[in-house]
Amino acid sequence: MSQELTLLQRRVVLGPAYRLFYEHPVHVVRGQDVWLEDAEGRRYLDAYNNVPVVGHANVKVVAAMTEQALKVNTHTRYLNENVVDYAERLLALFPAELNRVVFTCTGSEANDLALRIAHDMTGRKGVIVTANAYHGVTSLLADMSPSLRPVGDYVEVVPSPLSFVGTPDEINAQFSEAIDLAAERLDQRGTPVCALLIDTVFASDGLYLPSRGVIRAAAEAVRRHGGLFIADEVQGGFARVGGNWWAFMQDDVVPDIVTLGKPMGNGHPIGAVVVKDALLDEFGKQSRYFNTFGGNTVSAAVGLAVLSELKRINATEQALHVGRLMEAGLKGIAQDYATVGAVRGSGLYWSVELTPSAQVAEQSATLAAAIVNGLREDGVLIGTCGNRNHILKIRPPLTFRPEHVELFIQALRRQFTSLDLQ
Template sequence: GFVNSGSEANGLALRLMRAHTGRENAIVLDWAYHGTTQELIDISAYKFRRKGGKGQKPHAHVATVPDSYHAPADWPIEEHGKRFAESVAELIAAMRAKGEAPGFFLAESIPSVAGQVFLPDGYLKEVYRMVRETGGVCIADEVQVGFGRVGSHWWAFETQGVVPDIVTMGKPIGNGHPLAAVVTTREIASSFNNGMEFFNTFGGNPVSCAVGLAVLDVIERQELRRNALEIGNYLIAVFRKMQMRYDVIGDVRGLGLFLGIELVSDRKTKAPATEIARAVSNGARQRGVLMGTEGPHDNVLKMRPPMIFSKRDADHLIAVLDETFMAVVAGGA
């Protein structure tokens, strides 16, 4: 189904889920963000736990962010997916103890405002299995990371080798034009076809659909997915060299043109270098390059360049970052 925004897409996904399961309980990741409507803010810890937020509602169950960089030191790397999934198992067990069950699990395929976090191998397989065993629905939010941005795949959930029950997509589908979509299984669509019609005045209007088709054509014809992977790999390699020069760079992570550099005041304790991240972000802005800071401590530099980003653009970004780091570190910001 076509809608106008990522928020509408996630809202429709929740309606599909309710029609199919008759449940309300949500399992979401900590620091997740899923949209602007009240029902989505209620399941977005990034909103309800911050300033102005109203706190956690009883139907929102928040799982630990599966952030490998901050995993306990004694966890073997190959077990990170399984170990982090235990947080979801605990939430399900607590629900069952009250005679309840989850309606759905919803996650961004790469948590973004949580700090550009890349899910450990096997995490979604494990979580999807648990949720489905209870009759719950698995939803992948591809609003930021879909449409080939990760380069290696068209959809970021494919990197985990899973097939969701519902996929939501937003901004990239129209390259900024108001267009979004929801894809689901025939089984869930049949449950939704219960007499309460879904109607959206502008969803799927001819102009938006023409835009969406043009965007797909450009991504395919200009091989922007391959470009995202090649330029992304180049940037990651250079950022890792920068990491050797600047102790404040604790972690470099990314896939395609979805990148994060986590800044720390101490590499052993991984304590966040929030002020330095702000100084680097502002310094880059003054030099004409925009990037945000993300994560619970705002210490992760977040980069999502346009998919047409060239090697020349990448070199400009690198030069600006290098100059900024040098100025900030020398200035002791």
């Protein structure tokens, strides 16, 4: 009996809610930069994991974590330079109006706290989200994550920008109108809108990049109804889209609240809420927030090291440059294969929507799964997104370089050839 099969059998203790990637799961034992290695010593090019934003097992990040853990690890009720230094350096990457930060352990905690602030500051409960959104694992956030389950009765769902057709200005207007109508429905039900919560790259919906003004239009729409705009930057933040540190900056708009997570710690659990001081000052007068591990001294040291590494690799420009090569490769495949319906993305976040000709649309999910599993066998890791999981999702560490793009595009072409796609 193989080691993997034994491990799969033992995994029953984790319960059925857990899921594994790939028909033949990868037993990962180590990682380095953009590579993962399995128990048999085979390497895989990681074009999926956005959490290790500066590469797997980054030595600078691991050293900072170890050094601080050997000194002290405690919470924010004691003074510590690391925590304040990290807060100042993080906020320096944001527009001046976003000048306060509260640390959490996860993006879910960050979104939960952002909604608590919005609820308390507006005196309202209604929330607007997009059709296949995912915002976290708490009960509150599951109620506003239609990709997980039906939303709560105080939540209104609007189509994502991917659902609309026309010029960017026309799409912006349609998305704005959808938010207007959703706010009106909430008002009619007696739960007026307190916030629009959107993932600024619309990742679970299938990726809408570049945004071309749609985020600004959305913010203006919810503010017309007295609601706040919460930008969920867990997926799009930290230079992922290239050119800017945050995806919302593409649209020259300043959110009321921004939430951060996953990439902050390169695998170490950190999250944050970045907010305007007027909101947080008022919230602090009415309530209090303490998180034992949010903003602990080790997490702060890790966060500082991640920021230093992002600056070292010039992440905003690195993602932009390598992203252009990825775009050229993916659009080259799209020109050669009618199976590709759309290529969307910016920086180092890309999606490839599959729309097989002469097949019903539902079969595109089967095709996407075949490509993802074929790539896994070929030593390349990606995932899927969209309401039917029919869209290939590509989001490697930001240390991806031109030679990695070339390896990836070659492997993807091999899959289209082996599946005899046209």
